[in-house]
Amino acid sequence: MSRIAYVDGRYVPHAEAAVHVEDRGFQFADGVYEVCEVRERCLIDMPGHLDRLAYSLRELRIAMPVDRQPLETILREVVRRNRVSDGMVYLQATRGTARRDHAFPRDARSTLVVTARALDRAAGDARAAEGVSIVTVPEQRWARVDIKTTALVSNVLARQAARDAGAFEAWFVDDSGSVIEGAATNAWIVTKAGVVVTRPADGSILSGVTRATLFGVMRAGGLAFEERAFTVTEAQEAAEAFCTGATLIVMPVVRIDGRIVGTGLPGETALGLRRKFHDFAHKTKV
Ligand SMILES: Cc1ncc(COP(=O)(O)O)c(C=O)c1O
Structure with a gap:
């Protein structure tokens, strides 16, 4: 079955899906994105992802390419046309196509691209059953990491550093030794x-x-939690560690910079949270 992508109002074969060479997403990474999990033909937490998309666009003063309701329809349609039952849907919105000039173009229309693909759920569960390794890297990103922009080259380099070290994810660390977040996870x-x-x-x-x-x-489970910074040393000496992200859900961490965390096996808390996650997530049928 051939894959289908949505590009600016048209559903096209994935192999032919393209934007202009002067699209500002390509020229300047002048755009934002979202990734939403698809599970059993449901979009998971779509309202939260669309709220964050609106926030990212507003912060960058990029116009919403289409209204929220039609956007939901497009996301569902791309998932449906690609027959994804477990996987992900990706959307990217840029400031549009215009002659190259750093300042905002006067009359460009935002570009919208949506793709979807299946992910191997069993492989994700098997990885969670083993746990993953982390390496730490110095924070090198810009100051607006609260915006989900496509300007990800620092994240790309961090994730590659993890790959080169045989680890799964990299955690950015600030000057005081506090863990910030992963290249693509919290x-x-x-x-x-x-x-x-x-x-x-x-x-x-x-x-x-x-x-x-x-x-x-x-x-809901009466589990105590706290929002505060923690150091790499505290993480290495913790009972458990884990990462979260839309397609990873909850991924136990068993090693940080070569040091074993806890027993060296995925922790019960992380595995329990992973098991319960979808009972609480917002689900929208495709
Ligand atoms: C830098 C970063 N932090 C955290 C996350 C996790 O966010 P979410 O749970 O919305 O996928 C992501 C996801 O891509 C990310 O790129």
């Missing part, structure tokens, strides 16, 4: 006292939609 620990800790969304991280839903899971 970072968490569970203290020996059983308190779940993650950094506050104070502008230094991307406010994860998975992170927000997980707060709901923990509230």
